[in-house]
Structures are given as structure tokens and as C-alpha cells.
Amino acid sequence: MSNKIYTFMFITILSALLLTACGGGKAPASSSGSTSSSASTANGTDTDGDGIPDSAEKVLGTDPNNADTDGDGQNDLDDPNPTMADNPIQESSTTQGFTISGLLVENNEDADGAGVPDHLEFKVANTGSADLTTFDIYYTITDKDTGDVQGYYRTLPGFTVKPGETKDIHFDNTDQPDHFSWNPNSAFFNDPNGLTVAVTLHAPGLAPQSGAVDKDPAGAEGGIE
Ligand SMILES: [Ca+2]
Ligand SMILES: [Ca+2]
Ligand SMILES: [Ca+2]
Ligand SMILES: [Ca+2]
Incomplete structure (x- = not known):
């Protein structure tokens, strides 16, 4: 030897x-x-x-680049369900300060050949009078056939929307500004069935905003414009 x-x-x-x-x-x-x-x-x-x-x-089905895949504070090894976090957002305010629009998902088959990686994308408009800088988000991915649900919680450091401004927010793994990483082994990428992705976005002191989009099992890009 x-x-x-x-x-x-x-x-x-x-x-x-x-x-x-x-x-x-x-x-x-x-x-x-x-x-x-x-x-x-x-x-x-x-x-x-x-x-x-x-x-x-x-x-x-956990994230190899994140020790706490679902963001619930429990390490993947200790978490009995490492892809399911309960929604920790508890906000009683009804003050409106921002809106969500243009919620989109890219299909997992790349049917249009655009070469766009699987991602979740939506627009956030600041309808108030102060900068919004401390967003957090809870999103679920639900298999429409089996009912299986994954739930993830994230803070969004660095994402700022000024008054009157509308900004895109992305969940993908391209590591660009205002793009946030997500689990590459999640149901979003690996479940061939139709999915529903539902998001709840929150900023302290303001009413949370929600939206949902369906992900086609093998067809065109889903979403609302
Ligand atoms: Ca690991
Ligand atoms: Ca991990
Ligand atoms: Ca966890
Ligand atoms: Ca968990």
C-alpha cells in the first residue's frame, strides 16, 4: 500500500x-x-x-445546504418532520402596508425550453409610507393528489421595499440579490403530481398577505399575473 x-x-x-x-x-x-x-x-x-x-x-428530501431545512429551529437530525414547520407568524394587526401580486411558479419539466430553473416568484408592493425591511414568510407545498404538505419558514434578510416601490422576490438557488435559497430536495422539485404553493408574507405591525399558485404536474408554467 x-x-x-x-x-x-x-x-x-x-x-x-x-x-x-x-x-x-x-x-x-x-x-x-x-x-x-x-x-x-x-x-x-x-x-x-x-x-x-x-x-x-x-x-x-431535506436540504444539504441548510441544517434546519424547514426553519422551525430544530436541526434536521433532531426534527421528527424536517420538511414541516408550523406557521409561527402571529400578527393581529389589520393595518394594510403591502400587497402581493404576480405569484408564479416555473414548471418542473421546462416545457417551454426557456432554461429557467424551477422557482417561485412574486411581486411585493409597498403601499405604505415607510421602508419595509424585516419581512418573514411561511410557505407550504401541497400535493393535490395525496394531500401531503411541506411547510417552510424563512426570514428575508436584505429584502427592502421602499414606499411606492414594487419588487420581485424569488425563491431559487441562483444566489442573486433578492433571491432566496430553498430546499433543492423538496416536493417542489421531486413530486411529479400537481402541487399548490401557498405563501404568507409578513412584516411586523402590518396585516400579513397571502397568495397561492398551482404547479402543473408536467405542463405549462402556472401562476397569476
Ligand atoms: Ca447535512
Ligand atoms: Ca440539512
Ligand atoms: Ca427543522
Ligand atoms: Ca419540522
Whole structure:
């Protein structure tokens, strides 16, 4: 055996021992708990450091780049339903300050050949007199055939809408300004049935606004203009 192979084996065994020590013996083996750094486990790369290798996240339908896929505060490894968060938005205000329009989803078959990645997109108009800067959002993805539901909660850091302004907000994984990442292993991408995506957008002190759009199982882009 070459020195290279011995070195590789040593690092692998050392990594496994260190990860086991840090993870407190929590299953599965080599768990590192809720850290956010990438780690290599005996089962492969764990990009988000949640103790579940990327390959297993794909099977589980969880996000390999987010230790808390559904945003409910529970690490994927500890969360009994890692793609279902309850809606934490509790706002009693009835003051109107913004509207949602143009809710769109891109079909998962790319029937129009536009090369546009699967995404959720909508417009937010500020109808008030002050900047809106602290939005949060809850959205669900419901399989219209089986009734299965996934629910996700997110804050939207950096998304600002000035008075009188209308801005697009995107959920995709293109890493651009006002584009927010979402679970690449979610039902949105992997469920071939017709889906309904429903969103509730909130800013503190203002009435939440909601909308929903259907995602065709294999046809044209859905949405309302
Ligand atoms: Ca992981
Ligand atoms: Ca994860
Ligand atoms: Ca969670
Ligand atoms: Ca959950």
C-alpha cells in the first residue's frame, strides 16, 4: 500500500473519531450535531454539518445546504418532520402596508425550453409610507393528489421595499440579490403530481398577505399575473 493510501486511511479514521467525540454518540454515526461547518463523515460529505450526509439528505428530501431545512429551529437530525414547520407568524394587526401580486411558479419539466430553473416568484408592493425591511414568510407545498404538505419558514434578510416601490422576490438557488435559497430536495422539485404553493408574507405591525399558485404536474408554467 502506498504512503498516500495510509495517509488517507489515517485522516479518515481520525475524522471519524473526532466527529464521534464532538457529536456525543448521537445516531447516525459520525454525527456532529447542529454546527454549520462542512464535515466529512464515514458516509460522505455533510455540507451543512447537521449530521446527515448530503447523499442521505437527498433520500430524506431535506436540504444539504441548510441544517434546519424547514426553519422551525430544530436541526434536521433532531426534527421528527424536517420538511414541516408550523406557521409561527402571529400578527393581529389589520393595518394594510403591502400587497402581493404576480405569484408564479416555473414548471418542473421546462416545457417551454426557456432554461429557467424551477422557482417561485412574486411581486411585493409597498403601499405604505415607510421602508419595509424585516419581512418573514411561511410557505407550504401541497400535493393535490395525496394531500401531503411541506411547510417552510424563512426570514428575508436584505429584502427592502421602499414606499411606492414594487419588487420581485424569488425563491431559487441562483444566489442573486433578492433571491432566496430553498430546499433543492423538496416536493417542489421531486413530486411529479400537481402541487399548490401557498405563501404568507409578513412584516411586523402590518396585516400579513397571502397568495397561492398551482404547479402543473408536467405542463405549462402556472401562476397569476
Ligand atoms: Ca447535512
Ligand atoms: Ca440539512
Ligand atoms: Ca427543522
Ligand atoms: Ca419540522
